[in-house]
Amino acid sequence: MPSLLLLGATSDMATALARKFASTGYDVLLAARNTHRLEPLRSDLAIRYGITASLLEFDARGFDYHAAFWEALPVKPDLTICVFGYLGEEAIAESDWAECRNILEVNYVGAVSILNIVANDYITRGKGAIVGISSVAGERGRQSNYLYGSAKAGFTAYLSGLRNRLFHHGLHVLTVKPGFVYTRMTEGLTLRPLLTATPEQVATSVWKAVEKKKNVVYVKWFWRWIMLIIKSIPEFLFKKLKM
DSSP states (O other): OEEEEETTTTSHHHHHHHHHHHHHHHHEEEEEEEEGGGGGHHHHHHHHHHOOOOEEEOOOGGGHOOOHHHTTTTSOSSSEEEOOOOOHHHHTTTTTTHHHHHHHHIIIIIIHHHHHHHHHHHHHHHHEEEEOOGGGGGOOOOOOTTTOOOOOHHHHHHHHHHHHHHHTTTTTEEEHHHHEOOOOTTTSSSOOGGGEEEEEEHHHHHHHHHHOOOOOOSTHHHHHHHHHHHHHHHHHHHTTTTO
């Protein structure tokens, strides 16, 4: 039976991903800081789908412990999905280094730290796949969220390079760009229904993309074209906009 490691398993997207992959026969390792919140999900997955579901303590910013975390896993997963993220408060982060650092470390440094370890082990074992949940926010810096966007831009570039490296070892890396998603992280934002996906739509898109070994997937296809238009605006005009 294949196994899945979900890094950042307390998010709404992670819950949907856990259910989707468990329903297709994956054992699931749920890794997060607040594992006590995951016991109901763990129990439900095990009973509903007849799979093995485990809880693991994991902190995206605990860089010094990432190697030990990976070595201590009860089973090395066939698939690792990095779903953790932190939107943060842009207005606060612009003048508060602690908030700024948190945004950068969770969305980029923590992801690179753990995925480097995962990738190296997959190369050694000769099998494994990695999924990174990035963001369309990383495609062009906008004043409303350029700190979060810059971290996601770095993560997208990292995944692209990792995909290039692991391809030569017969391994798959998928980059996911969901666009807006209805989650607790976006609860206070005004979201347009047409542009916004549900966690379940994200999970289905990820599962299909993993099965087809796609490189990059936009959960709602039109985000690819929206971002193409935004990226095509000349800088001398773009800087005058309020986005």
